[in-house]
Amino acid sequence: MGWWNRKPEEERPQWVLDPLVGVGPLRFGMSPDEVAAALAGAVVWVARRAGGEPARQEYHDLGVTAFFGPEPRLLAVAIDELAEPRVRLRGVELIARVPSEVRADLHELARREGVAVRENRSGDPEVAAWGVSMDTGQEWGRAPEGYVQRTSRAITGALLLGPELAEDPYGPGPVRDWSRARAEDAYSGTWQVTADEARPRWDCTPLEGVGPLRFGMSPAEVAAALGGEIPSARLGSHPWAGWPSPYAQDAQWNLGADVFDGTGVTAHYGGGFGAPALAAVTVHGRTGPRIEYAGIRLIGRPLADVDADIARHAEERDLGLRVTCAGDQGPDGTGIYVRAARAGDIMLSEARFCIEDWQED
Known part of the structure; x- marks a missing residue:
């Protein structure tokens, strides 16, 4: 609006x-x-x-x-x-x-x-x-x-x-x-934010992966890379849900994402009607690992501060800045988007790391 x-x-x-x-x-x-x-x-x-x-x-x-x-x-x-x-x-x-x-x-x-x-x-x-x-x-x-x-x-x-x-x-x-x-960032009974020093530190390689996760992994490989953690929620959909279709009765449920509350990440899968493959990772703002890009701390900071740092970085290096309809932004060509996570009365930063052709909302 x-x-x-x-x-x-x-x-x-x-x-x-x-x-x-x-x-x-x-x-x-x-x-x-x-x-x-x-x-x-x-x-x-x-x-x-x-x-x-x-x-x-x-x-x-x-x-x-x-x-x-x-x-x-x-x-x-x-x-x-x-x-x-x-x-x-x-x-x-x-x-x-x-x-x-x-x-x-x-x-x-x-x-x-x-x-x-x-x-x-x-x-x-x-x-x-x-x-x-x-x-x-x-x-x-x-x-x-x-x-x-x-x-x-x-x-x-x-x-x-x-x-x-x-x-x-x-x-x-x-x-x-x-x-x-958003189901992966739903209220869980407290707005408690993990202290920065208590979060593990992850590296990120734009368009390839983040921490131990690499794009293209299967759901089983993602869980194994996270120490065998069982997803706290599995999100997906049925093709043609709610639409009259001759295929509806045979529609298979497609896995869209696994939420890992213990680690503080959500794994998003692509693959359409084929086998799901890791295509994006959201690192949660309140609980996710510490991650830096170009010296900018991306996770768990006041949102406006991270937005300003990203915009300054893009301007200083003459990079384009991609901005989604929701206002999430990141340097062009990196597959990184800074997102908002609520913590009571404030908005903290979280980030989504994506493959090159990921369609961000």
Whole structure:
């Protein structure tokens, strides 16, 4: 979304959350056409189910996503951290704030109203009685030169739910397929960050591998190189999932990634319909090994500091700088991308090391 063109704070629309009923001009139960009319003038992208019915409408200029059930009727609304509308619940501002501050305000409001607060899968407050599940994202700012850049702060967004999804927002339904939470960096009950001196030191060879891992390894070879560690999670997909296809009934599950929480890395595999082969490695920001590139410490530092170091390195050596849609960046021709990892209220650096033709998100 073009948040840098967002209206001044005092001119942004103020939406009020009416728990389990609606938010701003949107009411749960609306049809897709009614939602579009309520947000008249906003540009919309529609994700559809196999049968052609809308599963969600994404209003990127507003930072708003609407989710629909199979009827289709509005079941939930996501407001991202850089959204145009401000959203208030009983006087508590929910959007674009420091996560710990919103947490404190919601717990105090819940105490006064006698409702239960739980933690959701991103480690943020969730209140079924209000249909609120908080979220966080990356804060962006402007450099003195005028271009946009990532900061080292996490700020809040929110998923607002109708009664059908309030108890289990990420269960079966339209939200689960959309969720922005990365499984390899999911909240595990603590935001504890491993001290730098307690992390092992790994070398990296751009486009070839990192530490003991070499691109082209099989999943068994990756596990063996990591001392026989058993993956804490295996991520993958079925071809043609959700699509009518004569091949769907025979579709084989394809391994996409192995998460190794003990080492603090995720191994990503390519190979399409062939045998999976190591094509990228994400080194986790909170727990992963120490790695340097051109004298720059890549892992576990304030994100903005590493971004600045990488940009300076590229400029001094007249290198190109590759930047993904998510803002991850790295020197051209290295297959290295600096990524963001949340640690409570701050964003730390992590890095992904890739083969030459890896398609980075």
